Every structure is written in structure tokens, then in C-alpha cells.
Amino acid sequence: MQLFEHFDTKAQTLYDTLRLAGYENEIIVIEDDGFLPEHFVTPYRYFANYQVPEDACPLYFNQVDIPRYWEIIGSNDEAKVNDMGQVRANIFYHHESKPRIVSHVEWLDSQGRLQYVDHYTQHGVYFAQTVYNLAGEKILRRYLDQQGREVIYENFVAQSIIVNWQGKAHHFNDKVQYVQFFLQALNKNMERFVINSLGLPFLVLYHLDKPGSDLIFWQEQSGGHVPGNMSLILQGDHLRNYHVIVPDKEEYECLKQQLGANEQQRLLPAGYLYDYARQNTYTANIVTMTNSDQIHHLEAIVKACPKATFHIGAVTEMSDKLTAFDDYPNVKLFPTIERATVNKLYQSCDIYLDINEGGEIINAVQTAFDHDLLILGYRDTAHNAAVTAPENLFEKGENAAQLIQVLKDIQLKKRYFQVRHNYQKSHVHEITRKAFNQVMTRVTK
Template sequence: MINLFDTFDTSSLDFLRSQVIAKVKIPSVVIEDDGFLPEDVDSPFSYYTENKGNRRPLYFDQLPLPNRYWRIEATGDQAQVMDMDRQRATIFYSATDNTRLVKEVHWLDEQGRVSWVDHYNRHGQRFAKTYFNQDQPVLRKYFTPQGKEVVTWNLPAGDLTLNVGAVTRHFPSIEDFVIFYLRDRHYKLDHIFYNTLNRALAVSLRLGGNGSDTLFWHEPTGDELPGNMQFLMKNETRTKHVVFQRFPDWKKYGSQLQQSAGNVDFRYLGTIYPHPRSNNLRPEILILTNSDQIEQLTPLVQGMPNLHFHIAAITEMSSKLMAFADYQNVDVYPTVTTNRVQKLIKECDVYMDINHGNEILDAVRGAFEQNMLIVGFKNTLHRPELLAPENIFDPADVDGMKQRVMTALIQPRLMEQLIDHQREVAGDVKVADYQETIGELTND
């Protein structure tokens, strides 16, 4: 039995964390390795290139430059390689926590288009290189830490070549490559848990045999089921179960699917989220941002003078945002440390997801796990799946947001109901329920 993920995105991480909390031990494989997989998660690319080790990731100013006169200019979001006043490359970080660790370097041609991308891993090694033609990726090569080319992937055609030892193998698709790897590693393939209807599904379909696989469906479902899911319902395949992980979608489709499931069994199982504390109804509001574009901040601050706002950024703040420190009920924290943010998350009981621009420090998720009441505007949401619909407001409805927050803070029963609904919408499940469902799936 294995977990098989296309990529190690947030949903895959949540799925794996839930298993860890529930003490469900299943090997995990990621098809597309971004270089920053956890140590206990494997991939065919990291396996054959032997990209393991204990070195630290590459800090942005440690990037080797091809010209001694070029320089690196950096912000908390990304960095640029500059040749006088000309940009030669863009450096992308592995996270938004201001650690500035290099994940990708996009090198530019004379016209300013991406010519190739150097991919770095969590050990500071350049483990892959993607070549571009007319802004399109056409070829990717994977290397050992010593620089030996091991895997070549023709991206438009989809075929791969593997060079290990004195043997060269050709695979017509990445799915064939993954199947070879799974068998080469002697994984037990009687039951595969996968969470996309893309490459992992294709592996399951091509693998054949007498397996009993399970799709954990976490993506939003529109007005009709995805075509590939309908295919699983109509055809006899290895996939015997489809597990919905979004509670609103299960509520919408569940009873209908259980009556007309076809060749698969449909059921619901959400995610186990850690909740180290309860909401304590403290009049403390937290906003994390790397921009001074915060929706309706002035009327919110002025309209709730008895509530204390904490506005933090991991970068320097503009004078516009710093000016809010003049309000008695506002504290601002420019270039805030991670320790300080963790302290603020523990001390505040309301999070406002109202900043434009990127989310930083996984702020909404942190607020959710701390059982903070999360409110936001329709045009500023970063993690809408973690907010209850009744806590999402139109930008013009400032009064509605104020009323919701102030009323919840003085009515413990209402706050409890709001937090319970917030967790229900996000698909929060208990450990015992998780263990029971996984047990039923694996014993089928």
C-alpha cells in the first residue's frame, strides 16, 4: 500500500499529516519532485538521482553567478540577478517566510524571456534544469549531486530516458516511468491512495492487476462531476472507492452518489487538523500582510475602537501602513520575526483575511488551527475553504463584518457555534473517525 501524489501541494501535505496524527503508516511517493519534499517522502527523480543529504538549502546570496560583476537584489518576495541596470534572472524562494531560500532561478535571454530554469533542492543542490523555447518548457534534465545527468524528460512529447549505471531505459510516458520505479523499489501495490484525476490516476489505470485503489477527492466540484470520475463510475478499474474530502461538496452530492455509484463506493472523510487551543474571546485581531493594500482597514479600525488590531509584516512597512500606529487600538510590526508571529497567533482570537497580495506564513491556516474566528472579504480571500460562508463579506459590507466580530466576542455560545461551523466546512474530522474509515478502506 502506498500514497501516490502528483505533486506535494497543500492538500497532499494535509492528507499525509492526517495519517501521521492518526498513526496510519503508509509509504508516500510524489511523481513530480520540486526538490523540497520531506525526508520521509520519496519520488522516482530523487531516488535515481540520489539527491539526499544533510546540507542546508541555498540562501539567495549564495547563488553562483556567471559574471563577477553581476549582483543580486532581493526583497522578501523574490530576488533578481542584475547586470548593471539589466535583469539577467529572477530568483524564486521556497517559502513566504522571509527565509529567502532558493527554489528556482529563471534565467532570461536577450529579449527578457525565460531561457532556462535551474531547480534547487532542500540540500542546496541544482538537481534539475528546464529549457524553454518561445516561452514554453521543452526539455528537463535531472542530475546527481555530482552533476551527472540521469533523467531526461521531453516535455512536449512526454517521453523520458533513464541512465543508471551502464543501462539506458526509455519510457514513452512519465506514468510508465513511475510504474517501473514502483516495481523497482518493490513497493506493495495492492492498494494505492491517490488524490488527483491526473497522473496518479493514469498510473493506477495502467498498473492493472487485482488492486483496490482509492481516490481522495479534495478539489472543488462544480455543477457536475469531473469526466474522469464519471469514467471510474462507469468502468471496472482498480479504483473501488472515491472519498470526498470537502464537506460542502459531499453535502451537495453525497446522497445522490451513494444511490448511483456504479463501480465505485462513495463516502466522506475530511482532514485531521491540530487544534492546540480553544477560542478565548479576547478582543485581539490579527492581520498578516506584506502589502499596505488592506481592504477597508480604516473604517474597521475606527469602527471598533475597543478591539485591538495587530498588523504584522515580514518586510518593511510603507509610511501609509505605519501611520496606523497612531491609533490607540493598533500595533504594527514591520520586519516581524517568526517567533513574534507565533506569539501573536496564540494571543489573538480573530483573524482578518483582508490583505490584498500574497498570503504570508500560511497565516489563514495558522489562524484556523488556533480556533481563531476568521473573517474576510470576497475579494481578499487566500484560503476560502477554511472560512465559513457566513464569515465572508462583500467589501461594501464593513458593518456586517464589524457586527459579526463584536457580537461573537461577547457571546460565548455564538462564538462556539461559529468555530464549530468553521471547522465543519473545512472538513475537520476526529482521529477515531479517520482511523475507522481508513481501516474500512484498507480491509476491503
């Protein structure tokens, strides 16, 4: 089984890697944000016996229930609830879903202080509420089943949890006990877990009164020192056996140098597998997504690369400054772009230029990576360092001379394009399925 505390980007990468390598395990996520894949198991889903409604439909921003005479004002990025001009709630979207789908709503008091947060699932079900004190600190969270009954009560101050299940109230003094109770209730084989944290998931397994053999994928940076929990498990002699797999080569070498010969046997290097939506074809089709007309040196870049085609998309209307680029034959503008058009651009383009000021829209850089686009940009405005190789980020001074030269080079020779593309693949620690499975064979045999 795979056990994650949160299903964040790192957990997603590990999950995808194991799936692509052929390891179809049951996925358990401790913290449920309401938008997890439907086949994942969580304590909330299990104890609440959560079922996807027959008429499942996400909650759109203007469907949030509000008092009479209050109003909802929304944009593509956020929405607010107003009462006679005073903001009484902030509505947050789940940005990886369809546009303007609500994930949670922050309700404010008359002084503008956060009171509580209502949480919704991807099916529009109100499933949890978090309450805050006047200092803005979380004090409790209530999870509700689909009939509105309280299933889980978490007290953040006392760090205790109560689960109302099968007609009984089960009390736990900490989250480790709570998760262990949940695992026991699942009644699954606990011989092997895959985790990516030396925090809660590791503590749950370390104190589990059952033998087994677990894999820990270390996705953090140690800062030059072996973490205490890692040092403990690498020494061996525990009820459960542990191996630590490190996808980052530099991090692996750093940890290895600080360990003895016996400890090194439990530490292995690896990498990740990626399931790209398509393969890069090394063309000079370039895309940029922006909600700002502050795209430094765009004119110089367009003029310097007449054989490249620049596709610029925005989810809003474009300013006169941007629409003026319509005069260039190698520029195509897409104001108020629709999702279908966005998808077509990512299917047809091979380079993503991350050179716009302001925030990232529609998860643009990650989506570019997922479509195997080469990501180039400015160092001080890059929006997603996790998938952008440092070698492919440049200074925006001197009229973007460095970036322009690279664009010219990769148009001149495919080999130059491949070198830049390989920088990106090395940065995200990509390896082959064969190499990954060789590591897994060593630790699972």
C-alpha cells in the same frame, strides 16, 4: 502507500489527515520540487540516490552563482540578477521556508525571453534544469545527481523519458510507463495505494499488472457530472478494486445522485482531520499581517471595538499612515517583524483580520488557520478562500458595518464566536478521528 503527483495543499491536507488517523504509510511523490519532507520517496531521489549533505544548507538569494560584474538585487518577496541595468534572471523563493531561500532561478536571454530554469533543493543542491523554446514553452528537463551526472531526461515535446540507472539507459514512451518502472524498482508491496487524482496516479494503478485494492480521495469539483474515469472504476470488475472517498459533503451528494445503487456502494463521504498548532481560546486578540497601508476602514474598526486588541505586523517598515495608529491604546504595531514575534502573535491571538489590500505575506492566512484562529475579512480582498468560510467574509462598503457588527457580537458572547468558528470548520470539511476511521474501516477491512 500514498501516491501523489504533486505534493500541493490538497495532498498535504490528505497526508495530515491519514497521519492523524493513525495511517503511517510510505509517501511517494512523482514530481519533486526539491523541498519535500526528507522521508518522502520520489523517482528523482531514488534514481539519483540522493543523500542529505552533511553540511546541508539552503541556498540564500545572494549565493546564486552569477557572471563577474553582474549583481543580485533582492527584497523580501523576490530577487533579480542585473547586468548593467538589464534583468538577466529572476530568483524565486520558497515561501514556506526561511526568508529568501531559493527554490528556482529563471535565466533570460538578451531579449528578456526565458531560456532555462535552474532548480535547487532545500539543502542548496542544484538538481534539475528546465529548458524552454523561444515561445516560452518547456521542451526538456534534466535531473542531475549530486555529482552532476544526468539521471533523468524528460522530453516534454515527445513526452518521453530516459532514466540512466545501474549502468543502463531505460527509455519510456510516456510517464505512466516511467512511474510503473519506478514502483517496480522500489520492490514494495503494491496491495493498496491511496491517491487523490484521477490523472497520472490513477492511470499508473489502472494499468498496473498486479491485483490490489486502492482508495481514491476525490478533492476536486465535478461540476455536476461524474468524471469518466470515476464512472469507470465505480462500475467494478477490474484487476484492482477501487473505492472513492469524497471529503466535501455537497460534492458527495451531487455525485451520489448520478450513480446507480451498485456504484454508490463504492462511493463514501468523509472529511479531514487537522493538527492545529494550538486551540482557539475565544479572546478579542486580533492580528493582521500586511505590507500595505491600504487596510480599508481600519480606523472605524479600531474605534468601534475598544475592548479588542489589534496587532498589526509587517515585514517591512510602515508608512506614516500606519504608524499613526500607534496613538490608539488598543493597537500594537510590529514593523519589520521578526519570525519569532510572528509566531508569538499566532500563539496569543484568536482572530485573524484579512482586510489588507495587496498580496498575502508570509503565508499569513494559512498560518492563521493552522493556529485555529477565526478568519474574518472582506469578500473582494480575501487572500485564501480555501480556509476562509464564505459566511465570514463581508462587504467593505458602509464603513465595514457588517464586519464591525460581527466583531462586536463575538466579543459579547462566546456562543457567537463559536458559531463563526464552526462555519470555518464546516467549510474545510473537518470531522472527528472516530468518524474518519469508521469510513476507513469500511474500505480497508
